[in-house]
Amino acid sequence: MITLAYSYLMLDLVSFRYIFGIPPLILVLLPAASSDCDIEGRKGNEYEKVLMISINRLDNVIEIGSNCPTNESNFLKKHSCDDNKEAMFLYRAARKLKQFLKMNISEDFNLHLLIVSEGTLKLLNCTGKVKERKAPSQGEGQPIKNLEENKLLKEQKKWNDLCFLRRLLEKMKTCWNKILRGAKDP
Amino acid sequence: MTILGTAFGMAFYLLHSVSGESGYAQNDFKRTHLFASLKLQICSSPGDLEDAEPDDYSFSCYSQLEVNGSQHSLTCALDDPDVNSTNLEFEICGALLEVNCLNLNKLQDMYFIRTKKFLLIGDSEICVKLGQKSITCKIMNIVKIVKPEPPFDLRVVYREGANDFLVTFNTSHLKKIYVKDLLHDVAYRQEKNENNWMNVNLSSTKLALLQRKLQSGAMYEVKVRSIPDGNYFEGYWSAWSPSYHFRTPETNGTGKMDPVLQTVSILSFFSVALLVILTCVLWKKRIKPIVWPNLPDHKKTLEQLCKKPKKNLNVSFNPESFLDCQIHKVDGIQARDEVENFLQGTFPPPLEESEKQKLVGGVQGTSWPSEHAVLTPETFRGDSPLRCLPGNVRACNIHELPSSRSPNCRDDGKNWSRVYQGLLLSPGTTNGALLPPFPFQSEIVTLNPVPQGQPILTSLGSSQEEAYVTMSSFSKISEL
Numbered sequence: 086m087i088t089l090a091y092s093y094l095m096l097d098l099v100s101f102r103y104i105f106g107i108p109p110l111i112l113v114l115l116p117a118a119s120s121d122c123d124i125e126g127r128k129g130n131e132y133e134k135v136l137m138i139s140i141n142r143l144d145n146v147i148e149i150g151s152n153c154p155t156n157e158s159n160f161l162k163k164h165s166c167d168d169n170k171e172a173m174f175l176y177r178a179a180r181k182l183k184q185f186l187k188m189n190i191s192e193d194f195n196l197h198l199l200i201v202s203e204g205t206l207k208l209l210n211c212t213g214k215v216k217e218r219k220a221p222s223q224g225e226g227q228p229i230k231n232l233e234e235n236k237l238l239k240e241q242k243k244w245n246d247l248c249f250l251r252r253l254l255e256k257m258k259t260c261w262n263k264i265l266r267g268a269k270d271p
Numbered sequence: 272m273t274i275l276g277t278a279f280g281m282a283f284y285l286l287h288s289v290s291g292e293s294g295y296a297q298n299d300f301k302r303t304h305l306f307a308s309l310k311l312q313i314c315s316s317p318g319d320l321e322d323a324e325p326d327d328y329s330f331s332c333y334s335q336l337e338v339n340g341s342q343h344s345l346t347c348a349l350d351d352p353d354v355n356s357t358n359l360e361f362e363i364c365g366a367l368l369e370v371n372c373l374n375l376n377k378l379q380d381m382y383f384i385r386t387k388k389f390l391l392i393g394d395s396e397i398c399v400k401l402g403q404k405s406i407t408c409k410i411m412n413i414v415k416i417v418k419p420e421p422p423f424d425l426r427v428v429y430r431e432g433a434n435d436f437l438v439t440f441n442t443s444h445l446k447k448i449y450v451k452d453l454l455h456d457v458a459y460r461q462e463k464n465e466n467n468w469m470n471v472n473l474s475s476t477k478l479a480l481l482q483r484k485l486q487s488g489a490m491y492e493v494k495v496r497s498i499p500d501g502n503y504f505e506g507y508w509s510a511w512s513p514s515y516h517f518r519t520p521e522t523n524g525t526g527k528m529d530p531v532l533q534t535v536s537i538l539s540f541f542s543v544a545l546l547v548i549l550t551c552v553l554w555k556k557r558i559k560p561i562v563w564p565n566l567p568d569h570k571k572t573l574e575q576l577c578k579k580p581k582k583n584l585n586v587s588f589n590p591e592s593f594l595d596c597q598i599h600k601v602d603g604i605q606a607r608d609e610v611e612n613f614l615q616g617t618f619p620p621p622l623e624e625s626e627k628q629k630l631v632g633g634v635q636g637t638s639w640p641s642e643h644a645v646l647t648p649e650t651f652r653g654d655s656p657l658r659c660l661p662g663n664v665r666a667c668n669i670h671e672l673p674s675s676r677s678p679n680c681r682d683d684g685k686n687w688s689r690v691y692q693g694l695l696l697s698p699g700t701t702n703g704a705l706l707p708p709f710p711f712q713s714e715i716v717t718l719n720p721v722p723q724g725q726p727i728l729t730s731l732g733s734s735q736e737e738a739y740v741t742m743s744s745f746s747k748i749s750e751l
Contacts, residue, residue, distance in 0.1 A: 130502070130503040131392050131503070133503075134391075134414075134449065134502075134503040134504070135391045135392055135449070136392075138448055138449065142448075193341065196341065196368070196387055199368045199369060200368065200390065200391070203368055203390055203392075204390060204391075204392045207366070207390065207392050207393045208392065
């Protein structure tokens, strides 16, 4: 009886492992392997008539010249507009744009930033949720020395953010052109 | 109401079936049921409520992008103006920035909103709400219901050089960033033709109307409207622009010529006419000799030298008809030496006319000795036969000149004197040799009708001095 009960217990444990172990693993791995975005604006009208206009407006607002650092940001190192990954890249980039609303540069700036972000997400029509890694905050653990240094750091950060924004918008334009070119040349 | 009544009836029947055993309850129930059925009948009788149709809350909307800076507008209105719009609201949801829905504001019979929060990508849902309840909804795309602003500053300018009317207008969409490309509709008509509008579609803001396609001296009216070109942005025609009125110029039947051109054409005509007249007048005398000069003709020249015979010319070989003429017979020909001596004494070069006349007269009047040969210029003519010396004359050819000569001997003598003088003074005689009036010893001048231009003296004998009559001297003579 005891042996029988033990065998049953072991069987249950094995079943338990297979039932409760592997599927969650599969569920976790699936979003990273598959893309749930369906690009609707492949004809290019929405991009040319709305998104591109707003991207150009943002470029005009970002007047930082060509003094941006040449090294690529971490975000762009991790995400790129590779083949069959264009939609995912645009999806992540569009969500990233919303973080720049906090800069609060101007009302017109925020308006066009939202148009690019929301418009891209609308056209991509992604069904699955993509987990975004929370970007490590820089300088949270560092104590603020004085007001002047704080101000300088803020300026430096703003400048870095604008450089990153401009770089991000360029990548988005390139990726959209790649999508539209692929749609024209089957 | 019918359904409600039926429901009540069924409920009463059920109650009756459940509590049908009680007597007094039955009577009461029957009475109540009757009343309810009566009520139902009253309610279900034909009346206003049953035939009343539900309110038509259909509506239509249009959008205007960048109507005020970067702000867009959305305007909606109910299709049926008689609908009681009290407490009605319009709401738009979807395709908005930062928000899910927006409420439209009511302005008299219309509902509108002015906002920057239109995404311009994707569909929106516009609903008519009564309180919190949506009565009717429509799915619309803001970029597909765009109504442009009407054009303005419409003008018409007449271009005389191009003979057309240039229609120009302006539109606020030229400065917008979204709806920039529009299609324009220019409509024009003659004012007396009320409904005969002519339409022209164009994408630019300039139009040329040809003058020949319009009636002259008429008043015209022109107006223009716009619509999105259909490339992503679509919608409705805008309102018409304010009309512009213009009058086409009057044109004459033959057309008004430029005064400068008119003057030039008149002057040219008269110049050509004058040229033609002058050509006709001066053709024979001046132009033709230069263009088609006459070749020298000896016969004609000879004829010119001699006068034309009179009409009553009497040509005859009958000596009796020459009785009026003095005939000088040549008795003989004197020897040459004597003649030369005679000449040296009596004929100094050059001969004068008077002396020559004397000589001629002398020759005529006096009678020379028979040994002397006298040959006057008259004798060259042949009107009088030559006097030949019987002794010394070897040959004596007497040829009469053509009948064109007149029997008037004296008149022709002058001509011959001139001829003789011309011969004396000709360049051929530069060596100083003078042509003697008398023939030399052995020869007698023969008179032959020669062509014009050739020398009359065909041979001068073997004398030492020979005179050459050149063509040039002869042409000089012909000019005389």
